Amino acid sequence: MTAVGPDGTAASPEHSRARRLVPSLVFIALVVAAVGSLGTPLITSVATTFHVSLDSAQWTLTSTLLSGAVATPVLGRLGAGPHRRATILVTLAVVVLGSALTVLPLPFAWLLVGRTAQGVGLGLTALMMGVARDHLPGERGAATIALLSVVSIVGAGVGYPLAALLTEVGGVRAAYGLGLVVTAIAFLAALRSVPEAPEGRSARVGAAGALLLAAGLFLVLFLAGRTRLWSQHLDVAVVLAVVAVLLLSLWTVSELRSETPLVDVRAVRHPTVAGANFATFVGGVGMYLLLTLITRYAQTPDSAGYGSGLTTFVAGLVLVPFSALGFVAGRLTPRVRKRIDAPLFLAGSAVVVGGGFVLFATARSTPAELFVAMGVLGLGVGSFSAALPGVILAVTPTSETSSVMSFNYVVRSVGYSLGSASGGLVLAAGTDAGRAFPNDGAYTTAAMVGIAATAVTTVACLALARLRAPGAAPTPASTGAVRTPSG
Template sequence: MTAPLERRTDYRVTFAVLCVGVGSFSLLQSMVNPVLPTIEAALDTDQATVTWVLTAYLLSASVFTPIVGRVGDKVGKERMLVVALAALTVGSLMAAVATSIGVLIAARVVQGVGGGVLPLTFGIIRDEFPRERVAGAIGTAAALLAVGGGVGLVIAGPVVNALSYHWLFWIPMAMTAVAALAAAFWVPESPERTPGRINVGSALLLSAWLVALLLAVSQGHSWGWSSARVVGLFVAAAVLLPTWVIAESRSDEPLVDMRMMRIPTVWTANLTALLFGAGMYAMFAFLPQFLQTPESSGYGFGVSVTESGLLLLPQTVASFVAGVLAGRLAHRFGSKRMLVLGAALTALGTLSLTVAHDEIWQVVAASTVLGLAFGLAFAAMSNLVVDAVPQTQTGVASGMNTNIRTVGGAIGSAVLASVITAQLEPTGVPVESGYTHGFAVLTGFAAAAAVVAAFIPVVRATTHLVAGPQTEAETGDEAEVASGVSRA
């Protein structure tokens, strides 16, 4: 039963709590990347081992994002939001006090449980917000993921220089602790829940194929793409993935409803997420490296970690502005058009970097365009998925979309690493053509995402649930969507 309306927390207070949680999670995704050499030296480890600080977080977040989202649909999104934020807090505390690389890697696994923050946030927004405010709120929350990624790159250097790398975990720990307490007191209990039990077998199968695939993709470059370990993991993923799909299709209580995944809007948005993630996350990873390449190489700018972060600050600001405006733009033009525009702008920005990267202003201008693209696309993609599924499946649908985008990011980063490092100078720095070819590959990913997004079916208005005209992002035959029946 839904609590009486007058007793429920004001949705703006709820939104503030959700934004703190999403912001903290996104910071933890990116702040560690620029300072891996510092952590390597401080903990007396090697490069191959320290990369597990990123890999462990990637694997854990990928596994737990859809699972926590689904559990939230069943037992209550508010409860699972507190659990996810508590995991981020505990994991950050472990990382902040870690004195060995093993403890730090374990801490990152615990932090990965917090990946469920994003799908839970979308579900709570859909439950609690006035319908006319949902698109804008989801857009802002989704944009915070891109913004947090940019902010992490900007502040990592100054924080480490002024304090130490430990503060890259103390700061998010404080934020998530406050958000967890606030969520426990001020985020209302979920009015919509899915009955039934949690399908543990499906969760294990989902975890198995995700770990096999992402481990092979993320470690293929260092282990060797033809090595027995990588080939074996790919084979395992190829067997486990269809096994999971078949098991879910036959289950009376699936973890992820395959009928929902077959809704045209959902699967085309997920395919777009895969392609878009391949370009976006790879750009986050390699553009700072490009800026930091010594000028002696003939193409780099030789800036410091801090300076490269500041050069990418316009990208972060652009992402936030685009995310805030995305809701209004979607209301006027539709989320599908915003997603196509975001993917097209991504292709434009990466193409610009491919053909013109000799001056700093060229890189800053291109990255700013990418910031606008990321903000628009994140918001539009999330709105399309949330609006296409029944309210009781918002968490798991959003979680799978986020997860597929993460898988795309892992694939894109692996492909880009192979392309960029295919030929090295005697100093060990990639030759300029490696980056040129890498940016061209990202252009291809983005262009493909724009093409797929153009074919996402539009759900046209058939009912008027709020006063005034509705758009594709805010309308649809509720009965038809809820039953999982698709229409073009």
Template sequence: MSSSAHIAGGPSGSGVVPRGLRLRLLGPTLVIVGSLMSVVSSLGAPLIPTIADADGVSLSTAEWLLTITLMTGALATPLMGRLSDGPRQRDVILAALGSVVVGCVVAALSGGFAMLIVGRGLQGVGLGLLPVAMAVARRNLTPEKSRQAIATLSVTAAIGAGLGYPLTALIAETFDYRGAYWFGAITVGCSFVLAAVVLPGRAEVPSRRFDTVGATLISLVVVGLSVALSEADGWGWTSARALGLFAACLVLLAAWIPYELRTADPLIDLRQVRNRSVLTADTGGFLISVAMYLLLPVVVEFVQVPAAKGYGFGASLVVSGLVLVPYAAANFVASRFLGIYERRFGTRSMIPLGSLIFAFGTAFFALEHTHLWEAFVVTGIAGFGMGFTYAAMPGFIVRAVPASETGSATGFYQVLRSIGLTLGSALSAAVLMAHTPSGSALPKVSGFETALLFASALAVATAVISFVLPGIGAGRRARAEAAKPAAVVPMMEEEAELAGSGFMTVDDRASDTR
């Protein structure tokens, strides 16, 4: 397959490819779906104090509004990612959107906290849509449009959080918290109709045997880790229950890894992680996700602390949500600059640069937080760094794996991100709790500073790891390429342009050498 054929026919070269207006609408539709899922997933966090008071539950119990969504999202992501590598990508997306609509309606009509949790759990299925949307983009769009769509999709989680917080706060103050879920039901219902009209039908690609055993094992690990990380602060990190649950997860993981390596058609092909590009994205995505949730909830809570406490700004729920608008906007702007930066400076420094920008923003606010405007500026800086980092990571995976493995590989990456967000949420709560004096409802300012400095340190670690990993062996590869005959240089340059964007597939490179 030539590279020109690759561009014309999409990475898979088969299936029902949309034409005309449907083709032009495909990229925007995928981005709309991804953004709405991120907004809906954030409908829980700002409402935690309100719902705890309304339903008569503790704040720690009410935090399950966020935890259950992240957990079901982590469960759904690898399953949907593997299914998206088959012929029924459209069916997977519509089923997930349908689950989210039902979940929003259940939450809006709930008469108690238990039904609200059920609704939020159904909404979490939508978090598994990102790898599916990326697989659809790669299969049906040209490399340039596909690269743009995937870069935008990869930052929708951060954009959704930045938009969802103030939107939720505004709706909750105008109506009540149920209004936020009615909003979710209506908007996601509209995206369901749009997806049903625009998305291509069944593709002519082979079905894959579903790895039931692997799916069961990894699901148990995800559930166990989610519960342990969410409850360990209340149980005690060294309590028998917490340690026992962590140990059980390690045992299950030890069983899952060799099983996935042995099976012929695994849920997640762990051999891909041997590729340094994939390992870079997976490791960096996990670490920066932990840092992300050591920043966002901490800043939102900090600005709401009454100034009489000696720090904080006594901001309302709406104003504290608006603090994250620069974060969302900067994420999107950063994803637009990625292609320009890549053409000018290459791919290796993209993740390190974004991580260092994020580290600078979080460290600055940890050391300087005397004015409210600083919170707005810092979230914008951190958002630009996070957007640059998140937008770059999927390209590292996509250029390293065959098109038929896109959903599975990006699905595993999304699972690691979800676990990182859960861990970051648990760590931020633990740090603030450790700095809260006995009998006080609010932590000392040192708690916020420690959490932010920890986030900055994790971002620096992400920068170092993501710079070192792809560079190992780079010198040997450069010497090998220099020794190739001059006649193949033009072809190599053409392939490098596609590969650098993440859209020259393994299958294409193999066929071009024949």
């Protein structure tokens, strides 16, 4: 049967493919984000089921984030070449295999292997953006890229309550079983709808650069997630931090000298791209800090003198307003962006996130107040995430979309890890000896840290607005860039 367009005429094959492509791209990005977040609500259940410590169970989340951050720049470079479709399919196949390992009745070590394989899929969102920019023209492509950026974040809010409910009903294997089902569907969706990359592309992955970046990122994320190491073995932590800086510095030098860089460092150094990445980093610290504070506060029992004492599942529902309002904000952003310059819009979004911190700092005694704070956070994060790609891609060549956006994801991941770690450090400092839970005032102190982070983000975005002012001189790095409608 011939497809019919909105005007009643026969739709072209290109239009039909585009109509299938958008939901497939969004679904794949949502799945990899949700599956990546499965470790968060299951840590306690994993420790109980596999008879391991909570620190060991924490690696079901840490290993996923680490593999995602390490794999993302490699996938981004491969996605800039002629084999993007094959890269997407192979990556999803690895994720499906990893999902199967989490479900099979195997020892704990195999669960970690499976979660590590699942984390590789976190690098696919940047490739989805590259597909959208190549194959969806005009405003449709820009709106799809904005939506992909949003669902890659709000997907965590979808996975958290579902995983918690399935764990309560059928155990931890049932929750991971959900991951296997949706990743298999995502693979089939990609097989059916993702097109080949345009002709004339080329991309090579330098092994030396990839290894240097992987080692540096591993140390950064490891140190960000091990708060106990900083408090109990500060000298070791400092040495590892110095090694991480040296590795990343060597990587930067090697990338500048390489004819086939993993990440186009010169493009990343463009003032607009660098400013956007800095805003992403600091904003990521604030966003994940508030997510950590609210979910932890919601599950604190009444015996601590505060908190809501919610079960894991009900606490997961606190994330529903975050995901719902974040998605709505992402859908509305392309329309609003036609009237407001992107950096100013980013600054306004950061202010909204700061408003979520203020609400949490001043009113958090009931679950309803936590729902409201989480909803405000969702509005700010959703609009920020939707507008950010347009700022970066406005000065980025089309062929480098996947690579540059993958680097942005890495920056965001480091920000998330530091946000979670900073929250843990502040709450640990506010925990009296012999007590299992921090003092209520420690949450207020942590919220103040978040307000400071959002203030820095706002200032960075306002500085971006000055860079992009109509009277500003064009920079050489923007030569050859293809400006998207959202830029």
